[in-house]
Amino acid sequence: MIFKNNGIIISNEPIIEDFVYLMKINEKNIADIAKPGQFLEIKTGSVPLLRKPISIFEVDKVAETISILYQVKGPGTKNLSELKANQQLDIIGPLGTGFTVKKFDNKCLLIGGGIGIAPLYDLGLKLKESGNEIEIVLGFSSKDTSYALDYFSKLGTLTVATMDGSLGIKGTVEAILSNYELNTFDKAYACGPEPMLKYLKTLEDKVNLELSLEAYMGCGLGACLSCVCKMTDGTYKRVCKEGPVFKSKEVSFDE
Amino acid sequence: MIFKNNGIIISNEPIIEDFVYLMKINEKNIADIAKPGQFLEIKTGSVPLLRKPISIFEVDKVAETISILYQVKGPGTKNLSELKANQQLDIIGPLGTGFTVKKFDNKCLLIGGGIGIAPLYDLGLKLKESGNEIEIVLGFSSKDTSYALDYFSKLGTLTVATMDGSLGIKGTVEAILSNYELNTFDKAYACGPEPMLKYLKTLEDKVNLELSLEAYMGCGLGACLSCVCKMTDGTYKRVCKEGPVFKSKEVSFDE
Amino acid sequence: MNKLECNLGKFKMKNPVTVASGTFGSGKEFKDFYDLSLLGGIMVKGTTPEKRVGNKPQRLVETSGGIINSIGLANGGVDDFINNILPEAKTYGTEIIVNISGSSIDDYGYMADRLSIDGVSALEVNISCPNVKEGGITFGTDPNMAFDVAKMVKNNTSKPIIMKLSPNVTNIAIMAQAVESGGADIISMINTLIGMAIDVEKQRPIINNIIGGYSGPPIKPVALRMVYEVYKAVNIPIIGMGGIMNTTDALEFIMAGASAISVGTGNFVDPYIPIDIIKGINEYLDNKGLSSYTDIIGAAHK
Amino acid sequence: MNKLECNLGKFKMKNPVTVASGTFGSGKEFKDFYDLSLLGGIMVKGTTPEKRVGNKPQRLVETSGGIINSIGLANGGVDDFINNILPEAKTYGTEIIVNISGSSIDDYGYMADRLSIDGVSALEVNISCPNVKEGGITFGTDPNMAFDVAKMVKNNTSKPIIMKLSPNVTNIAIMAQAVESGGADIISMINTLIGMAIDVEKQRPIINNIIGGYSGPPIKPVALRMVYEVYKAVNIPIIGMGGIMNTTDALEFIMAGASAISVGTGNFVDPYIPIDIIKGINEYLDNKGLSSYTDIIGAAHK
Numbered sequence A, B: 001m002i003f004k005n006n007g008i009i010i011s012n013e014p015i016i017e018d019f020v021y022l023m024k025i026n027e028k029n030i031a032d033i034a035k036p037g038q039f040l041e042i043k044t045g046s047v048p049l050l051r052k053p054i055s056i057f058e059v060d061k062v063a064e065t066i067s068i069l070y071q072v073k074g075p076g077t078k079n080l081s082e083l084k085a086n087q088q089l090d091i092i093g094p095l096g097t098g099f100t101v102k103k104f105d106n107k108c109l110l111i112g113g114g115i116g117i118a119p120l121y122d123l124g125l126k127l128k129e130s131g132n133e134i135e136i137v138l139g140f141s142s143k144d145t146s147y148a149l150d151y152f153s154k155l156g157t158l159t160v161a162t163m164d165g166s167l168g169i170k171g172t173v174e175a176i177l178s179n180y181e182l183n184t185f186d187k188a189y190a191c192g193p194e195p196m197l198k199y200l201k202t203l204e205d206k207v208n209l210e211l212s213l214e215a216y217m218g219c220g221l222g223a224c225l226s227c228v229c230k231m232t233d234g235t236y237k238r239v240c241k242e243g244p245v246f247k248s249k250e251v252s253f254d255e
Numbered sequence C, D: 001m002n003k004l005e006c007n008l009g010k011f012k013m014k015n016p017v018t019v020a021s022g023t024f025g026s027g028k029e030f031k032d033f034y035d036l037s038l039l040g041g042i043m044v045k046g047t048t049p050e051k052r053v054g055n056k057p058q059r060l061v062e063t064s065g066g067i068i069n070s071i072g073l074a075n076g077g078v079d080d081f082i083n084n085i086l087p088e089a090k091t092y093g094t095e096i097i098v099n100i101s102g103s104s105i106d107d108y109g110y111m112a113d114r115l116s117i118d119g120v121s122a123l124e125v126n127i128s129c130p131n132v133k134e135g136g137i138t139f140g141t142d143p144n145m146a147f148d149v150a151k152m153v154k155n156n157t158s159k160p161i162i163m164k165l166s167p168n169v170t171n172i173a174i175m176a177q178a179v180e181s182g183g184a185d186i187i188s189m190i191n192t193l194i195g196m197a198i199d200v201e202k203q204r205p206i207i208n209n210i211i212g213g214y215s216g217p218p219i220k221p222v223a224l225r226m227v228y229e230v231y232k233a234v235n236i237p238i239i240g241m242g243g244i245m246n247t248t249d250a251l252e253f254i255m256a257g258a259s260a261i262s263v264g265t266g267n268f269v270d271p272y273i274p275i276d277i278i279k280g281i282n283e284y285l286d287n288k289g290l291s292s293y294t295d296i297i298g299a300a301h302k
């Protein structure tokens, strides 16, 4: 089921002013059925015209709330950052397929880059609820532009890399993962910038890997066929419908 | 001289909620040189695209402020009504020619219909300063939709007509003016809806009459030639440049 | 009596509000929002004789208040449509208008023939898709070819034929007259304007195909003008579209001469727009004391 | 060195930023805002052989994020221009580009001849005004007539000739090639799209002339696409326009292939837009470490 509802904003606070925000929304219907990795299409204002796809960061079925973690990039996310508690927010969701959640024999690994960490938190919560042990590897450009670490450190062992070395290990997530025995994990999940995903794809033979992709979306509903990504078999699939989560082995990053 | 300045809004209060507002703006350059009957071109928001022409309601050279009285009609004036004190307002002005202001031998008459009363108040103040005696005739649709009477009653004898008779005389300003000896006035000034102006034009042989016109404006600066009105000699003149104030005898309302 | 009953010659719909091809899939994707039988009709995503994977992404971008798309007619082909999509679509309780494209005149004949089957209410013939290399746009800009396509379709089906016009022409009235003489029962218009957007940081076109179809609110004034011109030039009914987002927009098209309207890009912004318009037209008629929306078709011409 | 020095063949400007005909009067109306000598050039309001009063109001309306105008080429005629406008304009310290229109080929020859005088920097030939009944638009949509106009102007002046193209055509590249072979030194594009708006309460077109020219932000994607196409089709420089409101817009046109740009409707919204763009292009070049804006002309074609 997909809903188009006016959620009520409970809070909308900067984690880092003008950069990353956390918004909590009262929206029972979506909270009831949302799965980790699914996303919302949000009307942020009269301009931009299109809704903006934003992942679900956290779901609280009891409180009937959903949260989003978002980075201000352009007009749409700027609009979002200016909304206040008690205002209504026009949301369509939950959309897309989600990550696989079940009890694994061995550990699970979450790999996030930048704002790509957003869909991983709810995933981590659900994996933990299912009784899994979790390790988390997150990459940011610097200490000043890293965020939400307190959330992820509650899920399991957290290791951070920053490009400038101002926090954790210097480099991308690769600097961390190159020292990992990936075959000790039953499953890895990743979301982040395309270069990171391309790198991770080279590891897909070592660990069962699910990737959450991004693509420019028109409808978010599977109708317009704009959001496609290339599959290894040469076909295109819709990121909004068959995705955003794909098995790494399905996805092709070749031109 | 024409300025494009960011004025600071001092206050923006409803006279009648969702209908008529009075805004006071700190804008020294325009206050310094504005003449009664001149107007502003105001950028009300990112949409609508075009600036909106709004008359100057009052000028306070000492306090370095200008005021506008405006009615919410559509998106532009709605934007205006939502602005708050201390916000900036992007204004071009003062624009257009103004009303004739000097000392007359006999009385002057101000005739306003609806929001057309806006440019007449500053005119009345300046006429009074010049030592003239003033009578004012204003028309509204009803008592509930009449406003700013307290301002005009300070200028001189005020008579009001309403279409439904809920305040003053029942009818349009015609119901009042048909009983006037118009030749006892040295000058009459009017602004209001086109039917009112058309009626007044029939009186132009009885009294020296100046009319302030409206027209859809592109630039407000005399450049685009969109705002023209027909003259009795068959030519078109620009309401934003040669107007908005014209001698009644110059103007033609024929198709 | 139903104030919105819509008769487009031999093609009838319960109301004049449809959804535009390529913006509504086959309807399935919108089923969660409302009962699709409320719609006058659904113009399904463009279908071609063979499966097409479509263009390389990036296929769509928002620009200047509208969007540019270059999907490249991605679809499973007509067999896939008949076997896997139509069976469900025909249960929706609304008219199923199948949008067809081809790269040759024969293709159109083949498609018309194949789709002359139960469940297909009418054929909308896309001669104006800007996103296909072979032919696509030429059919839509040359009156002789447009005539030939219309005639070919006519000869291969007894279904109502809706010819969809491209706005990217010097003289839209001539195109309309050409398809009318070719046998079109109805004209739908407009398809997208051709547009482009550039990423000034990358110094590259944003859409991988360089150019794409421009749609949404910014194209409305052009669409309205063309509907107005075509209304004067032909005797067959028009389905108007191009930037319709609300009741006022829909009424403008009807007054310009459209006997029905279609919501395209609007479906991405708010899936309920078509439903709101059905309600809104009814309210307008009530306010004006009119008993049928047909009273205002072409009203702006008076 | 001046990074913005602009050479359009034999026509030179201090920078590539101009203001579009019909949106800036002759410049006088904007003198209070800034020193007009900052501009690359001013394209003055369209001039015709005889005085024209123009169309009946309402002549302009905002719609869909842009505007529709139908001024009807109101102007005092070429004599009035030469006697009363040019003397002041030529003191502004910027290139004065005179925009000319006619209702016959001979008119254009006459205008070119009359304006081959001191103070006129170049002629911009409007063959695309949608608001004139007699001929206007036909010159702009028929390649043969456009060729004839270009040739006639060429034969009657030694001033640089800028042919201004209408976007309301099927194939803009053919129009561009026609005026190039007719003798155009430069192409300016685009003029307005033809559009319409309807008042649904009055059930009447809002513009008295029914249709008008649609300009402003909504037409940018179409203009960019056409500049991109024409850049590939001709060897003469292009002055690009259509919805330019800021530096990014201007850069998009330059990357699509324009050697100069023009701000039209933008002047109504904020008279300082052309000045901001001059500053903005300089900043962009500094950021990218480029020494001339000519390095990015047509960059999106690579």
Ligand SMILES: Cc1cc2nc3c(=O)[nH]c(=O)nc-3n(C[C@H](O)[C@H](O)[C@H](O)COP(=O)(O)OP(=O)(O)OC[C@H]3O[C@@H](n4cnc5c(N)ncnc54)[C@H](O)[C@@H]3O)c2cc1C
Binding pocket: A039, A048, A050, A051, A052, A053, A054, A055, A056, A068, A069, A070, A071, A072, A073, A074, A075, A076, A077, A078, A115, A118, A119, A213, A214, A215, A216, A217, A218, A244
């Ligand atoms: C499935 C999915 C989940 C996402 N989840 C999150 C999240 O949880 N938090 C977060 O901060 N961001 C998320 N994003 C990214 C977010 O959608 C963009 O940052 C946002 O759309 C930018 O819009 P803007 O108007 O602020 O900026 P713009 O300046 O318009 O765009 C900035 C960038 O965002 C991308 N973008 C713009 N519009 C769209 C669109 N309609 N569809 C897809 N991409 C677009 C463009 O590629 C562009 O480069 C997600 C994207 C997808 C596809």
Ligand SMILES: Cc1cc2nc3c(=O)[nH]c(=O)nc-3n(C[C@H](O)[C@H](O)[C@H](O)COP(=O)(O)OP(=O)(O)OC[C@H]3O[C@@H](n4cnc5c(N)ncnc54)[C@H](O)[C@@H]3O)c2cc1C
Binding pocket: B039, B048, B050, B051, B052, B053, B054, B055, B056, B068, B069, B070, B071, B072, B073, B074, B075, B076, B077, B078, B115, B118, B119, B213, B214, B215, B216, B217, B218, B244
């Ligand atoms: C010289 C002049 C002085 C004015 N002074 C005042 C004033 O002091 N107070 C006041 O409340 N109103 C005044 N108006 C009217 C005011 O400009 C319009 O009400 C306003 O532009 C409406 O814009 P909107 O977006 O709110 O509504 P819309 O729904 O866009 O328009 C409502 C009506 O306003 C007119 N209008 C819209 N845009 C323009 C435009 N760009 N130029 C001219 N008319 C337009 C239209 O004819 C339309 O019918 C004046 C108009 C002129 C020409």
Ligand SMILES: Cc1cc2nc3c(=O)[nH]c(=O)nc-3n(C[C@H](O)[C@H](O)[C@H](O)COP(=O)(O)O)c2cc1C
Binding pocket: A218, A224, A226, C020, C021, C022, C023, C045, C046, C047, C067, C069, C071, C073, C099, C126, C129, C164, C190, C191, C192, C213, C214, C215, C216, C217, C219, C241, C242, C243, C244, C262, C263, C264, C265, C266
């Ligand atoms: C993403 C997208 C895909 C489209 N696909 C088709 C198509 O397959 N066939 C067709 O005839 N028109 C197609 N169109 C054009 C629309 O049906 C419609 O004519 C156009 O978008 C104008 O209407 P609008 O402004 O309401 O979107 C498509 C439009 C969009 C935005």
Ligand SMILES: Cc1cc2nc3c(=O)[nH]c(=O)nc-3n(C[C@H](O)[C@H](O)[C@H](O)COP(=O)(O)O)c2cc1C
Binding pocket: B218, B224, B226, D020, D021, D022, D023, D045, D046, D047, D069, D071, D073, D099, D126, D129, D164, D190, D191, D192, D213, D214, D215, D216, D217, D219, D241, D242, D243, D244, D262, D263, D264, D265, D266
């Ligand atoms: C009010 C107005 C008047 C115009 N008059 C002329 C004209 O006289 N001659 C001409 O060639 N173009 C004329 N144009 C077209 C502009 O010069 C320009 O080509 C067009 O508006 C597109 O640019 P823009 O979107 O930046 O406005 C006019 C445009 C407007 C808005």
Ligand code: FES
Binding pocket: A216, A217, A218, A219, A220, A221, A222, A223, A224, A225, A226, A227, A228, A238, A239, A240, A241
């Ligand atoms: S965004 Fe429309 S199909 Fe995915």
Ligand code: FES
Binding pocket: B216, B217, B218, B219, B220, B221, B222, B223, B224, B225, B226, B227, B228, B238, B239, B240, B241
């Ligand atoms: S509004 Fe442009 S000339 Fe008056």
